[in-house]
Amino acid sequence: MNAIEFDNVGKQYRLGLVGTGTLSHDLNRWFQTSILGHEDPYLKIGEVNDRSTKGHSDYVWALKDISFKVEQGDVVGIIGKNGAGKSTLLKLLSHITAPSTGHITYRGRIASLLEVGTGFHPEMTARENIYMNGSIMGMTRHEITRKLDEIVDFAGIERYLDTPVKRFSSGMTVRLGFAVAAFLEPEILVVDEVLAVGDAEFQKKAIGKMGEISSNGGRTVLFVSHNMTAVRNLCHNGIVLKNGQVDFVGTADDCVDNYLNVNVASEHLKIVDNIEWIKKGLHIHSIEINDSENTISTIKSGQGVLRVAIKGESEYEIKTEISMVFRNESDVPLASYPFCDEKQKLYTLNGEFEVIAEIKLPQTLYSGRMRVDIFFHQPNVEFYVKGTNCCNLDCEGFLYNFGQTIPQKRSGLLQFETYKR
Amino acid sequence: MSDRINHIEPKRKWLDVDIKGLWNYRDLYRMYIKRDIVTQYKQTILGPLWYLIQPLFTTVMYMFVFGGLAGISTDGLPQPLFYMAGITLWNYFNSCFTSCSNVFAANQGVFGKVYFPRLVVPLSSITSNLLRMLIQLFMFILIYAYYAVSGGYSVTLGFVNDLGLWLGLALTLALFPILIMMVGLHAMSWGLIITSWTTKYRDLNMLIAFGVQLLMYATPVIYPLSFAPAKYQIYLNINPLSPIFEAFKYSCLGVGTFSITGLLYSFVFLCITMFFAVILFNRTEQRFMDTV
Numbered sequence: 001m002n003a004i005e006f007d008n009v010g011k012q013y014r015l016g017l018v019g020t021g022t023l024s025h026d027l028n029r030w031f032q033t034s035i036l037g038h039e040d041p042y043l044k045i046g047e048v049n050d051r052s053t054k055g056h057s058d059y060v061w062a063l064k065d066i067s068f069k070v071e072q073g074d075v076v077g078i079i080g081k082n083g084a085g086k087s088t089l090l091k092l093l094s095h096i097t098a099p100s101t102g103h104i105t106y107r108g109r110i111a112s113l114l115e116v117g118t119g120f121h122p123e124m125t126a127r128e129n130i131y132m133n134g135s136i137m138g139m140t141r142h143e144i145t146r147k148l149d150e151i152v153d154f155a156g157i158e159r160y161l162d163t164p165v166k167r168f169s170s171g172m173t174v175r176l177g178f179a180v181a182a183f184l185e186p187e188i189l190v191v192d193e194v195l196a197v198g199d200a201e202f203q204k205k206a207i208g209k210m211g212e213i214s215s216n217g218g219r220t221v222l223f224v225s226h227n228m229t230a231v232r233n234l235c236h237n238g239i240v241l242k243n244g245q246v247d248f249v250g251t252a253d254d255c256v257d258n259y260l261n262v263n264v265a266s267e268h269l270k271i272v273d274n275i276e277w278i279k280k281g282l283h284i285h286s287i288e289i290n291d292s293e294n295t296i297s298t299i300k301s302g303q304g305v306l307r308v309a310i311k312g313e314s315e316y317e318i319k320t321e322i323s324m325v326f327r328n329e330s331d332v333p334l335a336s337y338p339f340c341d342e343k344q345k346l347y348t349l350n351g352e353f354e355v356i357a358e359i360k361l362p363q364t365l366y367s368g369r370m371r372v373d374i375f376f377h378q379p380n381v382e383f384y385v386k387g388t389n390c391c392n393l394d395c396e397g398f399l400y401n402f403g404q405t406i407p408q409k410r411s412g413l414l415q416f417e418t419y420k421r
Numbered sequence: 422m423s424d425r426i427n428h429i430e431p432k433r434k435w436l437d438v439d440i441k442g443l444w445n446y447r448d449l450y451r452m453y454i455k456r457d458i459v460t461q462y463k464q465t466i467l468g469p470l471w472y473l474i475q476p477l478f479t480t481v482m483y484m485f486v487f488g489g490l491a492g493i494s495t496d497g498l499p500q501p502l503f504y505m506a507g508i509t510l511w512n513y514f515n516s517c518f519t520s521c522s523n524v525f526a527a528n529q530g531v532f533g534k535v536y537f538p539r540l541v542v543p544l545s546s547i548t549s550n551l552l553r554m555l556i557q558l559f560m561f562i563l564i565y566a567y568y569a570v571s572g573g574y575s576v577t578l579g580f581v582n583d584l585g586l587w588l589g590l591a592l593t594l595a596l597f598p599i600l601i602m603m604v605g606l607h608a609m610s611w612g613l614i615i616t617s618w619t620t621k622y623r624d625l626n627m628l629i630a631f632g633v634q635l636l637m638y639a640t641p642v643i644y645p646l647s648f649a650p651a652k653y654q655i656y657l658n659i660n661p662l663s664p665i666f667e668a669f670k671y672s673c674l675g676v677g678t679f680s681i682t683g684l685l686y687s688f689v690f691l692c693i694t695m696f697f698a699v700i701l702f703n704r705t706e707q708r709f710m711d712t713v
Binding site for chain 1: 606
């Protein structure tokens with residue numbers, strides 16, 4: 001059974017200030033739609049919401065052609081960069097503003113935790129605010145009275161129950177807000193980046209509560225966060241938004257992978273093409289990692305060495321260190337490996353050059369995917385080459401003399417022993 | 422637990438006002454009233470006494486300016502009584518209108534995060550203002566009683582003169598709540614129209630600040646309708662508030678003109694503006710967050 005269904009939903013915004021120009025568009029829109037019975041002329045125009053480039057139109061689509069379904073009892077993570085449309089999507093769902101096109105269907109009651117202490121009045125006491133906030137979210141007085149003890153206990157504010165909320169610390173306010181929404185028992189709970197303010201203990205409690213809501217109550221949770229670990233741990237499925245459009249739908253793990261993988265890795269793409277930035281006058285012809293120019297390669301079981309070879313040309317003399325950073329799939333660094341020349345000095349590159357380094361792999365290496373960053377830089381002075389996420393390494397994983405693999409997700413650390421050549 | 426299926430469409434129908442939703446949120450209505458009352462005088466020493474101080478001072482000032490300096494007639498009534506009657510009712514209109522005409526702007530924080538039927542807010546604000554008004558009305562009755570007991574002025578209820586004691590008293594008591602409700606609803610309907618129109622284009626905001634003040638002079642609050650020259654009375658009668666104020670004064674003070682047709686006109690006017698206002702408000706609440 002679908003708890004939420006988005007069908008071709010779009011939301012258009014006009015840029016710039018409200019002024020006489022807006023009035024003339026409004027009059028034209030009114031004339032076209034009400035008098036002539038045409039469609040809204042301004043809905044036909046408008047551009048994808050890429051806010052960093054200057055567009056031609058005053059109208060942008062904050063969301064366009066959004067279609068997806070959420071099963072009842074599912075916990076869905078919504079991820080995307082700032083401005084991808086996450087909050088707009090939640091605003092449409094929670095009735096705060098109407099979509100420009102499309103149709104949304106949902107089942108039951110929605111409670112949203114869009115920001116700290118929604119509707120708290122600073123002058124009222126915590127108790128009064130619990131009632132106020134609960135009724136804003138559609139609870140009746142009796143429901144709130146029944147849950148009051150649980151709410152106060154969860155928020156951990158018993159002592160402050162009859163103190164005005166304006167005396168509360170921001171963490172206490174969030175906890176109180178979360179507690180009210182969590183105990184309201186809505187069919188759909190919308191959580192938008194609120195956990196960031198609470199302390200570690202509360203975050204754990206809140207995440208546990210959200211899990212409980214979905215597994216025991218069969219209720220649906222939409223979770224917006226930039227904390228990829230939380231999304232992985234809490235959500236079953238996910239949706240990746242990009243520039244107001246659905247970029248990817250799948251399991252939470254796949255979504256996080258897709259989102260973090262800004263540079264698409266494929267067997268047809270070369271590592272060189274994933275380099276983001278090179279200083280003028282410096283050219284990189286090829287980068288081989290693990291004997292492959294492709295952005296995906298496999299570290300085989302029992303392989304002892306990871307070989308890196310970089311060929312290029314510099315129009316002037318540069319002194320540089322070359323460093324590689326290995327990260328796991330949640331973007332947490334596992335190891336950083338700076339390499340220099342034989343004398344432990346910075347490389348001096350001038351004209352054509354070829355740098356070769358071999359990284360000795362540890363005797364135990366866990367299975368899983370690693371992302372690799374490459375940088376050329378003179379430490380504390382300047383960067384010459386930046387390539388974040390420029391290739392993926394799939395490790396088959398091995399345990400020396402043991403013949404068993406352990407996945408990276410369960411273990412984490414990776415030890416590099418190195419020597420130079 | 423409600424398992425009902427909800428739809429969100431780009432445009433709601435004209436008449437799609439969520440009455441059932443309003444009923445479901447009746448506890449919120451109650452909470453809003455409580456909030457209005459409780460929070461206004463937090464951290465004050467005199468607390469609710471301020472409800473009384475404000476109209477008292479206003480009355481004294483009006484006695485000085487309009488009664489003393491300008492010498493405007495009070496139809497032979499003691500000045501405090503006459504002004505207090507007008508001020509009590511006008512204050513109610515004024516506070517309802519001001520709070521309703523500001524609903525979207527003042528509540529954008531909450532409205533931007535949670536959905537509930539937005540009409541709860543103006544409805545609760547005219548109710549909480551009503552409670553305030555009742556306190557002031559109580560003071561008016563005390564002053565009234567003082568003049569009645571101390572003599573020097575024979576107090577007359579308009580209908581008691583016309584219909585005899587019991588029937589007149591009954592009619593007065595029946596009419597009072599109706600008149601007060603009409604004032605509140607008039608204020609709400611105009612307030613809703615203003616707040617809906619000003620979410621995108623704020624021009625009207627400039628007007629209402631001094632508009633309410635001007636409207637008071639176009640309503641027989643501090644002068645009796647009979648005081649205005651006959652050729653202006655037509656214009657004053659266009660104002661739908663005039664018959665209500667006149668009827669109010671007639672029923673409790675026995676002065677002024679009571680006109681059934683005037684009240685009917687005012688009622689029809691109210692129905693039309695309220696209908697228009699609710700539809701407009703309902704349409705605006707869908708996307709005011711984009712433009713406010």
